[in-house]
Amino acid sequence: MSFWKDLIKLVKFRLTFLVVFSASISFLIGSQVNGFVNWVNWAKLIVGGFLITGAANGFNEIIEKDLDRLMTRTADRPLPSGRMTNGQALVLSLLMGIFGTYLLGSLNLLTGFLSVFAIILYAFAYTPLKQKSPISVFVGAIPGALPPLIGYVAAFVHPKIDQVALILFGIQFIWQFPHFWAIAWVLDDDYKLAGFRLLPTGKRNLISAVITFIFTLVLVPVSLLPTFYGYGGYYVGGVSLVCSLIFLYQSFMLMRTLEIKSARQLMFGSFLYLPVVQLMFLFDFIVKK
Structure with a gap:
């Protein structure tokens, strides 16, 4: 039971839910443009989007483990509290990232590419910039705004950014x-x-x-x-x-x-x-x- 609680904290469940909600609504908007709602693909988007976002958050927490220990808001997360090791978090994040990318890539290649790009930009550009400059917010706003774009293009067999x-x-x-x-x-x-x-x-x-x-x-x-x-x-x-x-x-x-x-x-x-x-x-x- 404690493992699942820690996993929920690792993936930042509430944040991940909001991201997936945004992508799922945009998928339905794209489906209206497309003229057809593929509910199986909608389910794939939700599961894949959740895994991809969870993976990005996991990588973020691995990188910021020592910093999270300093803040009251984050000190009880599984990594800074010592309830989960970096290795365990890395394996979980990699598995979520790989499986999530597979699911989203199965919708179309552009959806998979944008998802991988969002992980890289969030975890490995935005995260280290947070200590250096307020410009990090501008960098983080790009992967933060990709979910509705990803959800929209996921609705098309031949995707387009219109x-x-x-x-x-x-x-x-x-x-x-x-x-x-x-x-x-x-x-x-x-x-x-x-x-x-x-x-x-x-x-x-x-x-x-x-x-x-x-x-x-x-x-x-x-x-x-x-x-x-x-x-x-x-x-x-x-x-x-x-x-x-x-x-x-x-x-x-x-x-x-x-x-x-x-x-x-x-x-x-x-x-x-x-x-x-x-x-x-x-x-x-x-x-x-």
């Missing part, structure tokens, strides 16, 4: 900045114990809050791209606009108060924002058909 795919990628890419900086603001004291520099200026100050607000502001027109290009109608347009304005207000409150409480509200707002907008995009596609 305008819908780029819109899905773009929304999640821009969303990640206020999302991650809100988390970094809340956890900044803990992050500093490990030497992580994740806020735009490295500090909880007005400039970091202004930069967060600017990216949240950019998200407003980006979220309206499905309606602007005619892939969605008033449903996704209206809901996206309302969600974006609420998100923008939360970001403004952080800029005005510079308080952890405001950052926490922005963080929770980000958790709701993305799935609501993605679900409405899918709903609009179904209604239009």
Whole structure:
């Protein structure tokens, strides 16, 4: 029983679930474009996506084991706590990575390639950069925005990265900045114990809050791209606009108060924002058909 609990922590289950949810919704959007939902492939995407994401998180925790030991939030993970060895975690991560890549690659080669690229960029570029520069957030935003792109191209036998795919990628890419900086603001004291520099200026100050607000502001027109290009109608347009304005207000409150409480509200707002907008995009596609 304790092994399964440790495995859940190793793969960062809640984060992995959100990633797979994003990819699965995008697969269904791609299926609407494709005109056919292959539910077997949808199941393969979910299982393969979970394994690939779990593998990336496992590699991340192996690399950061000594740093995780320094932070209250991560000290009880299986590696820093000593309940799991590096070798055990490496074997589990490799098995998840290999099997996940096989499943996703069986959908089409582009899906498999993008999945491997996401693992490499997340584990071996973003992870070591976290101690060096806030630019790590920009690097991490790329693999972080790949799940909807991967999910979308997985819906096609002959995959293509078209305008819908780029819109899905773009929304999640821009969303990640206020999302991650809100988390970094809340956890900044803990992050500093490990030497992580994740806020735009490295500090909880007005400039970091202004930069967060600017990216949240950019998200407003980006979220309206499905309606602007005619892939969605008033449903996704209206809901996206309302969600974006609420998100923008939360970001403004952080800029005005510079308080952890405001950052926490922005963080929770980000958790709701993305799935609501993605679900409405899918709903609009179904209604239009």
